[in-house]
Amino acid sequence: MKIQVHDKKFVPYIAEAQLQQRIKELAQQISHDLEGTRPLFVAILNGSFMFAADVFKNLTIEAEISFIKLASYKGTKSTGNVITAIGLEDDLYGRTVVILEDIVDTGKTLSQFLPQLEHQQPKKLLIASLLHKPEATTHHVPIDYLGFSVPNKFLLGYGLDYDGLGRNLPEIYQLEE
Ligand SMILES: O=P(O)(O)OC[C@H]1O[C@H](OP(=O)(O)OP(=O)(O)O)[C@H](O)[C@@H]1O
Numbered sequence: 664m665k666i667q668v669h670d671k672k673f674v675p676y677i678a679e680a681q682l683q684q685r686i687k688e689l690a691q692q693i694s695h696d697l698e699g700t701r702p703l704f705v706a707i708l709n710g711s712f713m714f715a716a717d718v719f720k721n722l723t724i725e726a727e728i729s730f731i732k733l734a735s736y737k738g739t740k741s742t743g744n745v746i747t748a749i750g751l752e753d754d755l756y757g758r759t760v761v762i763l764e765d766i767v768d769t770g771k772t773l774s775q776f777l778p779q780l781e782h783q784q785p786k787k788l789l790i791a792s793l794l795h796k797p798e799a800t801t802h803h804v805p806i807d808y809l810g811f812s813v814p815n816k817f818l819l820g821y822g823l824d825y826d827g828l829g830r831n832l833p834e835i836y837q838l839e840e
């Protein structure tokens with residue numbers, strides 16, 4: 664069923680059952696690959712909160728999780744935006760770290776942020792993203808665990824918002840053409 668949020672109409676795109684099934688598969692794969700490493704999952708707020716919770720619930724291995732927010736601000740130099748993490752208190756040195764993202768779109772956010780994590784010398788730095796828009800990606804991001812590859816259209820629901828609303832929807836919608 665179509666929904667309206669603010670001024671825009673959205674149509675159903677990925678059903679709740681399909682999301683949950685795929686997330687279960689990802690969590691099984693991650694559990695298999697990272698058994699015995701006690702990985703630290705780092706979820707990037709706000710968008711990833713639902714994906715992070717569902718992945719984490721479906722893990723069958725010992726694991727830790729932390730939530731961070733990325734703040735983007737204009738540096739004083741002309742080098743463009745600088746991204747800093749708020750709330751990352753864990754020491755990543757020697758750890759197996761899995762970044763949890765809801766979506767990689769242009770890839771800018773993660774490509775700017777990853778070097779800061781690599782700087783802490785984790786043993787392994789992996790990326791799990793529920794969604795990826797390959798046609799929109801201008802900055803390459805190595806996604807190790809991907810839920811769905813999607814076309815370059817605006818998505819809503821399951822953590823993704825349109826001007827603050829729609830994050831609570833249990834399925835994913837696409838902007839109506
Ligand atoms: O690949 P990119 O083009 O950089 O886009 C991806 C980023 O955009 C979204 O966050 P957003 O800035 O909308 O913040 P939110 O998670 O708080 O909604 C998403 O959660 C990613 O972090």
Ligand SMILES: Nc1nc2[nH]cnc2c(=O)[nH]1
Pocket residue numbers: 766768816817818819820823824825
């Ligand atoms: N809500 C929403 N946020 C995004 N951030 C990057 N891409 C998207 C998208 O398609 N929808």
